[in-house]
Amino acid sequence: MTRLKDNKIYLYIFIFFIISVVNLYNAKYLNELYKYYYIKQTIWYIAGFITMIFFSKRNLNYIFKYAPFFYYVLNILLLYLLLFGNSINNIKAWISIGPINFQPSEFMKLALTLMLINVLCSKDKKFIKFIKMFIYTLIPSILVFLEPDTGAIIFYVLIFVIMLFFLKLKWYYYLLFLILGISLISCFIYLFIFNQDLLIKLIGTSFFYRVDRFINFRTNNYQLDLALISIFSAPLIRNGFNDMALYIPEGATDFIFAFSIGNFGFILAIIIIILYALFIIAINKIIKKNHNKKAHYLIVSFNLMFGVQVLINILMNVGLVPIIGITLPFLSYGGSSMLFYFLYLGLILSLITTSDNNKSMNSFHMDRQD
Numbered sequence: 403m404t405r406l407k408d409n410k411i412y413l414y415i416f417i418f419f420i421i422s423v424v425n426l427y428n429a430k431y432l433n434e435l436y437k438y439y440y441i442k443q444t445i446w447y448i449a450g451f452i453t454m455i456f457f458s459k460r461n462l463n464y465i466f467k468y469a470p471f472f473y474y475v476l477n478i479l480l481l482y483l484l485l486f487g488n489s490i491n492n493i494k495a496w497i498s499i500g501p502i503n504f505q506p507s508e509f510m511k512l513a514l515t516l517m518l519i520n521v522l523c524s525k526d527k528k529f530i531k532f533i534k535m536f537i538y539t540l541i542p543s544i545l546v547f548l549e550p551d552t553g554a555i556i557f558y559v560l561i562f563v564i565m566l567f568f569l570k571l572k573w574y575y576y577l578l579f580l581i582l583g584i585s586l587i588s589c590f591i592y593l594f595i596f597n598q599d600l601l602i603k604l605i606g607t608s609f610f611y612r613v614d615r616f617i618n619f620r621t622n623n624y625q626l627d628l629a630l631i632s633i634f635s636a637p638l639i640r641n642g643f644n645d646m647a648l649y650i651p652e653g654a655t656d657f658i659f660a661f662s663i664g665n666f667g668f669i670l671a672i673i674i675i676i677l678y679a680l681f682i683i684a685i686n687k688i689i690k691k692n693h694n695k696k697a698h699y700l701i702v703s704f705n706l707m708f709g710v711q712v713l714i715n716i717l718m719n720v721g722l723v724p725i726i727g728i729t730l731p732f733l734s735y736g737g738s739s740m741l742f743y744f745l746y747l748g749l750i751l752s753l754i755t756t757s758d759n760n761k762s763m764n765s766f767h768m769d770r771q772d
Contacts, residue, residue: 411747414681418732419447421674424643425662426735429654431646432661436654439735446737450744457748465749466696469516473538476513479506480545493727494549496738505738507554510542511707512746514558518565519699528569535565550612553728556714557707564703619724625651626721632664633671633720640667656727658734659719674733678712688753697753704746 426440457465479497483506487494496503521534539562546554566579593601594613602610620626632648640647642665653661663671682705689701708731715730717723729739 410684411681411751414677414684415451415732417677419444421662421670422447422658422733422735425658425665425733426654428642428644428646428665429661429735432649432651432653436735439654442737443735443740446740449737450740453741454744454748454751457745458751458754460748460752462694462697462700462749462752466516466520469513469520473510473513473517476506476510477541477545480510480542480549484545484548493551495546495551495554502737507542507546507549507551508738508742509745510546510554511557511561512742512749514539514542515561515700515703515707518561519696519703522565522568522699523696528571531569532566532571535562535569552612552616552726556726556728557711560707560710561703564706565699568699616724616726620721623725625657626725629657629660629719630721632660636663637667639669640665642666654735655729656715656725656734657719658730659716662733675716678709682709685747685750688750694753701750701753704750708743 423440423443426436426443429436429439483494483497487496488498495507496505498504517538518535521531521538524531526534539558543555543558546558566576590601593604594617598610628648628650632650636647645665647664650657650661650664653664659671659674662674685701685705685708689698711728711731714723714726714728715734718725718728729736731739731743
């Protein structure tokens with residue numbers, strides 16, 4: 403197992419755990435359904451920690467070898483959801499196994515990352531790599547779009563963009579992609595503002611109203627209004643244990659950040675932000691311990707994905723970006739997201755274990771030579 407003195411990741415995770423469980427204990431005042439969420443979250447943390455330890459002892463090359471298998475299985479599960487899945491909050495995103503809800507789109511983020519890294523490190527020509535990466539990203543994006551799950555698509559696109567920069571195409575390709583992207587967005591905005599009838603004919607009524615809710619997210623948004631009141635009316639420090647300052651819908655999940663501030667004041671928001679920054683720095687330091695390209699791509703992808711998720715959730719809570727169902731890592735209640743990050747961390751921590759083993763072997767050979 404990775405030695406604690408080599409990194410502070412375990413310590414940060416433990417602090418996340420304490421903050422999460424204390425807030426979820428208070429969530430029982432939000433809704434009767436949240437009454438035992440703090441216990442369930444504890445179980446998810448234990449399961450996640452075991453998962454992390456298990457994969458930290460695995461050989462990363464072995465994981466990359468079987469990445470295509472996991473990628474295709476998850477795509478099959480996403481297709482199964484579209485055809486036979488039960489709708490929860492108008493989204494077909496969860497497979498129910500007894501009392502457990504499993505969300506394949508969360509784990510697809512890791513499977514897609516591994517697949518694109520495999521392509522990136524292959525011997526194919528750059529253009530062929532680009533085509534493969536695009537297709538591998540497009541398939542789950544379409545399936546998840548039809549669920550619909552906007553949040554997951556954002557991360558699939560982010561993973562693709564990260565790998566695209568690692569691909570190191572000629573500069574004019576990136577310029578072309580930028581121009582095409584800006585042109586498409588500009589056309590869409592123009593039609594949305596000046597010719598909505600034509601836009602509805604092109605994309606359909608259902609998708610149009612999804613976009614409308616996305617753009618006009620601050621209009622008559624009861625949930626966001628309460629979150630903003632909770633944040634901006636909170637003192638620097640508040641003892642909100644076993645108490646609740648203000649009711650916030652989804653305070654245990656998407657709006658855990660606002661709920662945390664309402665419970666304990668702005669001081670907790672500062673602690674959370676600093677904790678996330680320290681966690682990302684600790685992960686980034688692992689790059690120095692390993693010079694493998696695949697490992698480098700894996701760590702950079704994790705940090706960017708993790709950082710973007712934290713940023714979007716916080717901006718969501720303060721009303722600066724639309725509400726798109728993105729949780730706050732390690733703090734929001736949720737099993738699939740929790741296990742996804744623990745699994746991903748296990749793969750990253752396996753790099754330290756491998757590095758330590760290599761050093762031990764090198765030291766052994768040097769002793770034998772002496």
